[in-house]
Amino acid sequence: QKEVEQDPGPLSVPEGAIVSLNCTYSNSAFQYFMWYRQYSRKGPELLMYTYSSGNKEDGRFTAQVDKSSKYISLFIRDSQPSDSATYLCAMSIGGSYIPTFGRGTSLIVHP
Amino acid sequence: NAGVTQTPKFQVLKTGQSMTLQCAQDMNHNSMYWYRQDPGMGLRLIYYSASEGTTDKGEVPNGYNVSRLNKREFSLRLESAAPSQTSVYFCASTPGGVYEQYFGPGTRLTVT
Numbered sequence: 001q002k003e004v005e006q007d008p009g010p011l012s013v014p015e016g017a018i019v020s021l022n023c024t025y026s027n028s029a030f031q032y033f034m035w036y037r038q039y040s041r042k043g044p045e046l047l048m049y050t051y052s053s054g055n056k057e058d059g060r061f062t063a064q065v066d067k068s069s070k071y072i073s074l075f076i077r078d079s080q081p082s083d084s085a086t087y088l089c090a091m092s093i094g095g096s097y098i099p100t101f102g103r104g105t106s107l108i109v110h111p
Numbered sequence: 112n113a114g115v116t117q118t119p120k121f122q123v124l125k126t127g128q129s130m131t132l133q134c135a136q137d138m139n140h141n142s143m144y145w146y147r148q149d150p151g152m153g154l155r156l157i158y159y160s161a162s163e164g165t166t167d168k169g170e171v172p173n174g175y176n177v178s179r180l181n182k183r184e185f186s187l188r189l190e191s192a193a194p195s196q197t198s199v200y201f202c203a204s205t206p207g208g209v210y211e212q213y214f215g216p217g218t219r220l221t222v223t
Contacts, residue, residue: 008151032210043115043201043214044154088154092210097142097161098169099210103153 003027006089006102015111019076023089023102026070030091033065034099035074038086047087048074079109113137115215117202123221124192132187132218134202141207143185145169145177147198148217154201160185162207192222 006023013019021035031052036044048063050056050072056063062075072091076083086106090099118133134143144159146169156169160179174196176188185204189196199219203212 006153034211036214041217043203043216044212045214046211049211090212097205097207097210098156098159099212101154103151 002103004089004091004100004102006105008103008105010106010108012108012110013079015079015081015109017079017109019079019083019107019109021074021076021087021089021105021107023072023091024070025072025091025100027093027100028067028070029093030100031094032092032099033063033072034090034092035061035063036088036090038088038104040085044088076107079107081109081111083107083109115202115204115213117200117215117218119218120216121219123223124189125223126193128192128222129188129190130192130220131189132200132202132220133184134186134215135184136202136204136213136215137183138204138206138213139182140204140213141182142205143179144203144205144212145175145185145187146201146203147171147196148201149198157187157200189220192220194222196220197222 035048038044064073086104088104089102145157146154158177202215
């Protein structure tokens with residue numbers, strides 16, 4: 001079992017839908033949580049970064065961490081076709097700058 | 112400010128050939144990384160350099176070597192390419208003391 005599990009999808013939703021992307025993990029030492037967005041044939045780009053538990057909001061995006069359940073989520077409100085991409089979660093132990101990545105979830109937002 | 116740049120963008124090699132993938136960053140970052148990305152496998156760390164003058168193996172280092180030429184540049188060398196090394200290679204960097212990484216556009220390598 002990988003340390004970080006992420007459903008590869010694809011997840012297909014209509015434009016305007018609320019999207020929920022999730023990762024589960026097994027290592028309770030993870031404290032730093034990142035979401036990256038990767039468009040087709042491009043490099044990953046950092047979307048959201050959170051420390052420990054709680055929520056963080058940035059425009060249409062909300063990152064949520066539930067350390068008790070070892071579960072993190074990325075919510076996208078009012079999804080747009082331009083949100084179509086692969087979303088990778090990543091997490092790190094404090095003091096270790098080598099993140100563990102999930103395999104990514106492919107999201108398709110159709111008009 | 113170009114961020115992280117990688118050359119070449121595409122490469123086709125024959126089995127047994129060698130090549131070097133180049134990576135450079137202009138953000139004055141301390142740490143640099145090389146990943147490969149394969150379908151269904153996600154990003155796997157090949158080598159990293161926590162600071163200039165140091166390099167360490169990652170999850171999948173076999174068949175690769177690296178050189179941290181200076182603070183800006185981190186190269187990945189395939190001495191004798193194998194079809195199993197067909198992949199997309201990403202370089203990343205981080206300032207040091209932070210957890211988020213900045214990625215280059217990738218090099219698509221095919222070994223026949």
